[in-house]
Amino acid sequence: MRPENWQLWLRKNEKLLIIIVSGALIILGWLMGYFSPLARAILMTAAALAAGFPIAKTAWYALRAEVISIHLLVTIAALGGILIGDQWEAAAVTFLFALGEFLEARTLAKTRDAIGQLLDLVPAAATVLRDGQEIEVDPSEVGTGESVLVRSGGKIPVDGIVTKGSASVNQAAITGESIPVEVTSGSQVFSSSIVEAGYLEIQAQRVGEDTTFARILHMVEEAQERKAPTQKFIEKFSRWYTPAIIALAALTGLFTRNLHTALTLLVIGCPGALVISTPISMVAGIGNAAKSGVLVKGGEFLEKAGKVTLIAFDKTGTLTTGKTEVTAISALLGDEEEVLRLAAAVEKGSEHHIGSAILRRASSFPLPAAEGIQVFAGGGISGQVEGKRILVGNRRLLEQHNIILPPESEEWLTAREEMGETPVPVAAEGKVIGAIAIADTLRPEARETAAKLQQMGKKVVMLTGDNPRTAGTIARQLGLDEFQANLLPGDKVEAIKSYQAQGQIVAMVGDGINDTPALAAADLGIAMGAAGTDAAIETADLTLMSDDLDRLIGALGLGRATLANIRQNVIFAVAVVLLLVAGVLGQKVFLATGMLAHEASVMLVILNAMRLLAWKPNTR
Amino acid sequence: MAYVNITARLEQLTCPDCANMIASVVGRLKGVEQAEVRYATSKLLVRFDESLITWEAIDKTLAKLGYLVRSKVQQEG
Known part of the structure; x- marks a missing residue:
């Protein structure tokens, strides 16, 4: 190797080399200790200096910026250890700290690698x-x-x-x-x-x-940085804990003159396992989700996904495919073609799924021009066609316009509704001239998804603007717990709020395009099949990129697994903190054991979080 | 003034406190307008005035703190 390559190699592997050198000195120190206590003290001091020098350097530069870092605490503990004549403890503290950091960095790299794996997918040319x-x-x-x-x-x-x-x-x-x-x-x-x-x-x-992919990468990174409430609480705690332990160390040193205990307190002054317990699980959980096409806006939403008790579905596009189709046309006046032609003319500008179904069916006709188009949210549409006022909409809209539905039409509508279809009456000049029935195909996996959600102990409801009979038929077919029909977009928000008032934690699943207020009102807004639709990704807390309801089960399961993982980590870390403080004050834990417990607990928390990377929904 | 934004991927950060420490130290360098270190992704986002400080100087400071830069991306403005 050329000299500059050597330098690069040294720089890259500096940390490992220091650990090896320091470790070798410690072993040598123990061996020499049998012959000469002085040689042992010298070798141990050398080991402490070798491992401690980079730590002290970091501590020094941080201190110059008025930051008290954990490196400073470790440096003081190690220097103190040497001064009070316990060189072995000083060597152990610095060696274990350096080794811990090294191993943790390597493991963390794996935990954080979900992003790295995604980055590998970025095209190069x-x-x-x-x-x-x-x-x-x-x-x-x-x-x-x-x-x-x-x-x-x-x-x-x-x-x-x-x-x-x-x-x-x-x-x-x-x-x-x-x-x-x-x-x-x-x-x-x-x-x-x-x-x-x-x-x-x-x-x-x-x-x-x-590109969508670049934005996904960006969002996943942002999401991983976003702090969940648990994490904010822990950070507050550690901001209080660290100075308290330092003060306790100072007081112990001053009043009991027990320097050994005082120095040990410094070593446990950073509750390492606790501060990383939440973020590491979140990084792993969000990374896992991203790989399976589930975008989570932040850790708090993954936590929420684990706590959801009620799932509300918007019907169209979520429980159904959203690919609407005209199934039948009935004509009271004129012929069926005329009904379709007039309805299609007013629906021409509509983006509603009912309108697009009518337009698709009428695509072979030349359509007359429509003027004065008026859209009634949750009701229908009207306009002037060939000198006639045409109205296409639901029963409520007819009532509002004082249009009477003749009994034969009512019969036809009821029959269609009981089949789970959505019939829409068409009126001209205040008289019903016929109706068009529209059907949406249920997603093949919808029934199974509802059943699985119920098995997970969640209530499954449907909120729809459709009529009660159609909604009821679909709810029965899918085995839903409850449904609310005839809802305007604002009513969906009210429905969600009333569930929340009952103490439910509500997730709302929509296609993300026309149910933005409901997605925002829910505790967790979930958009489905959103690849390519930016608006949905922006609004939702959690986005299922693929058009597959099964992903919902996976996402909720992952949320629950992440929540459990965080709980395990936090409980374990708090126990470690309590045991360490008790152990130090009870004179059972000293520098070396304190540092060992500290580093080992951090490592265990990381390893536990890593389990989330491999988590898979067992339902698939 | 010529401001430069650099996003640098650092070696793995092991503790959130280290992220805060690096941000404070880099943020105090003369010419650095803004420094943010993200723990979950081990990234440094720094904005500085090129006429007052160079990236090399920031890189050196990071090395003194014991953190190597693995890769970086620069945006003008």
């Missing part, structure tokens, strides 16, 4: 088509609108729309789901997905830091 030439560029340098080429085995470097080709794409980086999806012209694809087979030309929409 992009192939763009410029002036008919294929050029390789950095993914962040692709311009929006440019054509990007990805071949088999390649990573998609941008978020965009497929313009040419088809492929099976593994979107695990985004959704946590490793079963590939088939994409073709017109499909939305995400950066960091892998093209397993096929060829794609993609029109770039978002690049670099703006």
Whole structure:
């Protein structure tokens, strides 16, 4: 190796070398101790100096910035140990501290590695088509609108729309789901997905830091930093504890003249296991969630997920697929086609899932223009078509407009509602001319998910704007505990508040687009199938990136596991603190044993948190 | 003034207090406008005036404290 490489190697492995040297000196010291107490004292002092020098250096630079660090406490304890003639204890304290730090850093690296593993998924290069030439560029340098080429085995470097080709794409980086999806012209694809087979030309929409994946990474990091209430409490405690122990050490030294005990108090002055107990479990829990396509905004939400007692579902898009379809049309006046045509004309501007179903069905007709469109939230829509006032909406909207529902229409509506469909009456000039029935497919896993949630001891309810009969049919099919129908968006908020008033901890699951207030009102707002929809990710506390209800069970289970993990860590750490203080004051614990207990407890807390990385929902 | 933002990934931070300590020490250097150390990700976010202090000087201070920088990203402005 060249000299500069040696230097680099030394610098990188400095900590390990110091531990080896110091450890060797300690062993030598013990051996020599049989022959000469003086040699032993010298060797032990040398060991303490070797391991203690970097600690003292850190302590010194921190002190210059008026920060009292744990390094300072350890330095004083070690120096004190040498001065009162207990060189072995001084050596042990510094050696164990250095060894502890070294081992903890290595273990922590593994705990924190969920992010690292995600980072490995970031694409390194992009192939763009410029002036008919294929050029390789950095993914962040692709311009929006440019054509990007990805071949088999390649990573998609941008978020965009497929313009040419088809492929099976593994979107695990985004959704946590490793079963590939088939994409073709017109499909939305995400950066960091892998093209397993096929060829794609993609029109770039978002690049670099703006891609969904980059934002996920960013959010996970932010989430891991965000302090949960438990953590804030512990930090308050340690801010009080450390100075108290230092004061106690000073008083003990002054009044009892028992320097040994005073120095030992310094060693246990930083409640290490306690201060890392919560953040480390959170890092592991949030990391695990991110890998399975569950984005958590912060540790406190993972804690909440573990405490939820009631899950409220918005019907459309969560319990159902949200892919609505017209199933039947009834006409009282004129023919069915006319009913559909007029309804579609007013729904043209609507983004509601009922409107889009009607439009899809009417896509083969030329639609007349509609004027004076008026949207009634939770009711329907109206507009002027071919000189007639057309109204498409639910019973409540008809009542509000004093439109009477004829008995034959009422019969038809009831029958459709009992089948779990949503029939919508259509009126022209104040008279009902017919109705259109719309059905939404239940998610295949919805029933099982509800059952599993109930097995976990949670109440499962549905909050919907749909009519009571349709809602009732669906609730019965899924075996829900309760449902509330005919709700306006504001009513959903009220419903959630009344559950909370009953003492329930409420999670609201929505598609994140039209139920923002309800998501915000719940203790835990969960958005589903949110890959690519920024608004949902912004609003929700917890986002299920894939369109799979099973992930909900996993997320709640992980929340519970994280909560339990934190509790174990905190209880253990508090016990260690109490035992150490009692042990020191009772003259049972001295410098070496104090430091050993301190480092070992920190290590155990980290190892316990690591179990969360391997946690898997056992329901899958 | 030429401000520079650097995000540096440090060696693994073992205790949250160490993160606070590093932030305080770096934050007090002349020319450093803002320093934040994140425990969960072992990251240093620092904003400084290039005409008053260099990244090399900050790096040296970190080394004195016993923390090596593993990688860094720079943003202008």
